[in-house]
Amino acid sequence: MSNIKSAFKNGKAFIGFLTAGDPDLKTTKECIIAMAEAGADLIQIGIPFSDPIAEGSVIQNSNIRALISATHIENIFETLKSVRTKTDIPVVFHTYINPVFNYGYEAFFKDCNNTNVGGIIIPDLPFEEKKEIQQYTDKYNIDIISLIAPTSVSRIRTIAMDAEGFVYIVLSRGTTKVGNEIITEVESIVKLVKEVTQIPVAIGFGINTPEQAKYFSQIADGVIVGSSIVKIVEKYGKDSPEYVYDYVQKMKKAIS
């Protein structure tokens, strides 16, 4: 059991995403600390990849900025070590399988354990390929966070039954459904997941405003906000920590 569980003990969880190294690792460190102080319950740190095929343009561009500033797994771990002297906020990584494969699974998950990273989200590692890393995540006590999409349908139960940490429900960026249709769809997915697992459920898909966060927090155990935070970092660059702080504080308040 990782420290992810504690993220869901303080009411509804606010989970914020940042791409490590956007625009540089010093700013990332300050943003992580700012988010923790503003009341975020868990931080999802993106390890940049050259070809993030599951991301929209906002996060694609932040990956490019991070790579330009020479961000890679080694210096992200270095940054986390120094973050850990300031905060013990639960952290999960969000990345693609190739940089992790290249670093070496054993070394990677060992370093995750050393820096108190509780879980990993890998969009291009679906349920069928989890065995690729499972023996290492088990050994070092890292949760593989499972993603569930509206298209998962008959796969929802299977995935949820085997899920660790929390279940991440992600709706398609291009979903043709609107308003109440989305709500109904999400509610039915959450219900299915809850039937087979005790672990928390978080929802993420274009949640931008406090009103949206409040709404979705009523359906699930937590909300995940990605592009809105990345947009702040894009806009304010090295000056972004204070703006990120204000935004996260507002969002956490809305779901409390």
Place this chain on the structure above:
Amino acid sequence: MNKTKFGQFGGQYVPEILMTEIINLEKTYEQLKNDEKFNQDLNDLLRNYAGRPSLLYYAKNMTEDLGGAKIYLKREDLNHTGSHKINNVLGQALMAKYMGKKRVIAETGAGQHGVATATAAALLGLECEIFMGREDTIRQSLNVYRMELLGAKVHTVMTGTQTLKDAVNEAMREWALRTDDTFYVLGSVMGPHPFPTIVRDFQSVISKEARAQILELENRLPDVVMACVGGGSNAMGAFYNFINDNDVRLIGCEAAGLGIDTDKHAATVTKGKPGIFHGMKSIFCQDKYGQISPVYSISAGLDYPGIGPEHAYLHQTGRAEYVAVTDDEAVNAFEYLSRTEGIIPAIESAHAIAHALKIVPEMDKDKIVIICLSGRGDKDAALIAKYRGRIINE
């Protein structure tokens, strides 16, 4: 062996949002590949629309000029739309029809796969959208016009290196948005299972025919079968029915661009290392951190940083060899074949011709080499003219 893999290579490394559709595709293909009506329909299209079987042509002039092994060209350039791509596209577009899909999407590098997909879509009454890197829309602008003429919408991909890799990224993103009515016609033996198997099966008609044709013509199997390799679909098709013939050497020719000692190449097997990308575990050009490298080749069709997983497996087991051919060697071969045989090869296929120019003179006259001439070179004429310093209007 895991059914989604070739040894350790292959697999289904795609976002969850695509998994249901990929499993649906896998099941559908398992049914259709043995379905009598589907096979009848496909064979009818291959024969009466694509113009199969393609010729196995004895290249007499080239053979005499090189003074070594006898050279046969498998003339995929003579297919409708001018390359081997139509073999796969007719198969997949027909699958799309059988699955009740209304729309097909595809990535394209040189534009040959895009043109073939747009063609099949026009024939079968499917909506068609093609993703093509900006760089490639410039160097293959004629193919962009062809696709539009055929009724397809061409999306210019502005992300990343603006070439084939990025076109695949965008096609996958688009597919994730709309799997319900959309079929992704993948152009090479790559991507997540079942694509490498589907594309290989549809392309294996090349070696099925070539094997029968050479037995008919020479009453024996060839000593060498060679083909160019980007993702590797024409090579996989040309190799497949010879894999169990252990005495037949299989050689894949990848793009060395400006040279494998420069950073301007697409020589995946020669310079790459194992990785996981675009849905598959295979071999990729990547940096020391596992970031996918920008690659380069004069040939838009070979300008891809990976290779199909079955090729990675054939390389690992030693069953096939992979060599790298530079832009300069390919351009020379492009001109050589045009002059010697009156056949203008695609610049992609010219990579295989170039390697033949190196090895055939060293072989005995009683040996036989089959080269897969994957496409015709009309599309490349302006580009090669420019390479030689001559600007012509297309």
